[in-house]
Amino acid sequence: MNKPAARAEIFSVPLYIGGESKLAGFEKPTKLSSNEGAFGPPPGALKAISEAAASMHRYPDGGALKLRQAIGAKFGLDPERIVCGNGSDEILTLLIQSYGGPGTELIMSEHGFSIYEISGKLAGCTVLKAPEKDLTTDVDAILALVSPATRMVFIANPNNPTGTMLGQGEMERLRSGLPAHVLLVLDAAYSEYVERADYDAGVKLVDAGENTVMTRTFSKIFGMGGARLGWGYAPPAVVDVLNRVRPPFPINNFAAAAGIAALEEPGWLEMSRAHNGAERRRLAERLAQSGLKVIPSEANFILVDFVTTERAGAADAHLRRHGIIVRQVKSYGLPHCLRITIGTSEECSRVAELLAEFCHG
Numbered sequence: 368m369n370k371p372a373a374r375a376e377i378f379s380v381p382l383y384i385g386g387e388s389k390l391a392g393f394e395k396p397t398k399l400s401s402n403e404g405a406f407g408p409p410p411g412a413l414k415a416i417s418e419a420a421a422s423m424h425r426y427p428d429g430g431a432l433k434l435r436q437a438i439g440a441k442f443g444l445d446p447e448r449i450v451c452g453n454g455s456d457e458i459l460t461l462l463i464q465s466y467g468g469p470g471t472e473l474i475m476s477e478h479g480f481s482i483y484e485i486s487g488k489l490a491g492c493t494v495l496k497a498p499e500k501d502l503t504t505d506v507d508a509i510l511a512l513v514s515p516a517t518r519m520v521f522i523a524n525p526n527n528p529t530g531t532m533l534g535q536g537e538m539e540r541l542r543s544g545l546p547a548h549v550l551l552v553l554d555a556a557y558s559e560y561v562e563r564a565d566y567d568a569g570v571k572l573v574d575a576g577e578n579t580v581m582t583r584t585f586s587k588i589f590g591m592g593g594a595r596l597g598w599g600y601a602p603p604a605v606v607d608v609l610n611r612v613r614p615p616f617p618i619n620n621f622a623a624a625a626g627i628a629a630l631e632e633p634g635w636l637e638m639s640r641a642h643n644g645a646e647r648r649r650l651a652e653r654l655a656q657s658g659l660k661v662i663p664s665e666a667n668f669i670l671v672d673f674v675t676t677e678r679a680g681a682a683d684a685h686l687r688r689h690g691i692i693v694r695q696v697k698s699y700g701l702p703h704c705l706r707i708t709i710g711t712s713e714e715c716s717r718v719a720e721l722l723a724e725f726c727h728g
C-alpha cells in the first residue's frame with residue numbers, strides 16, 4: 368500500500384444521484400424530479416430566515432429546543448421525544464450507525480427508499496430486500512427475512528418512488544411479527560399528503576413501545592428541501608442515543624427559524640394537501656385516459672409504468688424536449704417507470720398533454 372485507502376464498504380455503494388435540475392436549451396426547466404412541493408417555501412419562512420441573519424455570529428442551539436417545541440405543538444407530540452437533524456436523511460443515517468454495523472442485517476422493501484441501502488452498506492450492515500406485491504411493501508416477505516442478525520427494518524410509508532402505502536392494520540401486524548429487539552423505522556416523509564383513512568404516520572407505534580421510530584421532514588410539503596431540516600419521534604432510550612451520536616450543531620440558525628415559521632404559516636398544510644390530492648387524481652385520470660398505467664399514490668408524486676424501458680426512455684425524452692424533467696427510477700429497479708412530482712395545476716396539465724401526445728402521436 369503506497370497511498371491512503373478508505374474502508375472497502377465505501378466502494379460497495381453507488382453514489383446517490385438526486386433529481387436532475389438542468390436541461391440543455393432551457394433556462395428555467397420545469398423540475399418535477401425531486402418531490403419538492405408545488406408552492407415553493409412558505410412566505411413566513413423566508414421572512415424568518417432574513418431576520419435570523421443578523422445573529423449569524425451566534426452558534427445555534429444544538430438541541431434545537433424552540434424548533435422541537437414548535438413541532439411538538441403542531442403535531443401534539445412531546446418535544447422531549449423529538450430529535451432534529453440536517454434533513455431526515457441524517458436521522459436515518461444516525462440510527463443505522465447506532466443500531467446497525469458489521470455483522471448486523473437491515474431489511475428494507477425491494478423498491479424502498481435508497482438511503483437505507485446506501486447508509487446501511489456504508490455502516491457495514493448486510494442489506495436485505497423483501498420482494499413486493501403490486502409495488503407495495505409485503506409484510507410477510509419482510510418477516511420471512513428476519514434472522515438472529517436482524518437489527519433494523521426500514522419502511523417508507525408512503526414509499527418513494529412507488530407512492531404506495533401500508534394501512535395501520537398491516538403496520539401493526541409487521542410490528543407484532545418482529546422480535547422486540549428489532550428497531551422498526553417508519554419514514555413518513557410524505558405523511559402529510561396521505562388521504563387514506565387507515566393511515567398512521569407512526570406516532571401510535573412509537574408510543575406503544577420502545578422499538579419503533581418515526582422520521583419526518585420539512586423538505587416535501589413544507590417546500591424547504593434546501594434548508595435541510597428533518598426530525599425523528601422516538602422512545603426515550605432512542606432519543607438519548609441520537610443525542611449522543613448527532614453532531615453538536617446539526618440545525619443551523621436559519622433552518623431552525625424557517626422551520627418554526629413554516630409550522631406557523633396559516634393554512635399551509637391544508638392548502639398543500641388539498642391541491643396535491645386534487646391534482647394527483649386529475650393527472651392520474653388523464654394519464655389513464657391516454658392508456659398509461661399509473662400506480663395508486665398517496666404521496667406528492669405518481670409512478671407511471673410504461674411497460675418497457677425503451678418506452679419509458681422515449682416518454683422521458685419527449686418531456687425533456689419540452690422543458691420538463693421527471694425522475695428516472697432505474698436505480699430503484701424500475702427502468703420501465705417514470706416518477707412525476709405533482710407540481711402546479713399548469714405543470715400537471717402540461718405533463719398530461721405531452722404524455723397524451725406521446726401516446727397517440
Ligand SMILES: *Cc1c(COP(=O)(O)O)cnc(C)c1O
Nearest residue numbers: 454455456523527556584586597
Ligand atoms: C425525500 C425523502 C427523505 C429525505 O428527506 P430530507 O429530510 O430532505 O433528508 C426521506 N425519506 C423519503 C422516503 C424521501 O422521499
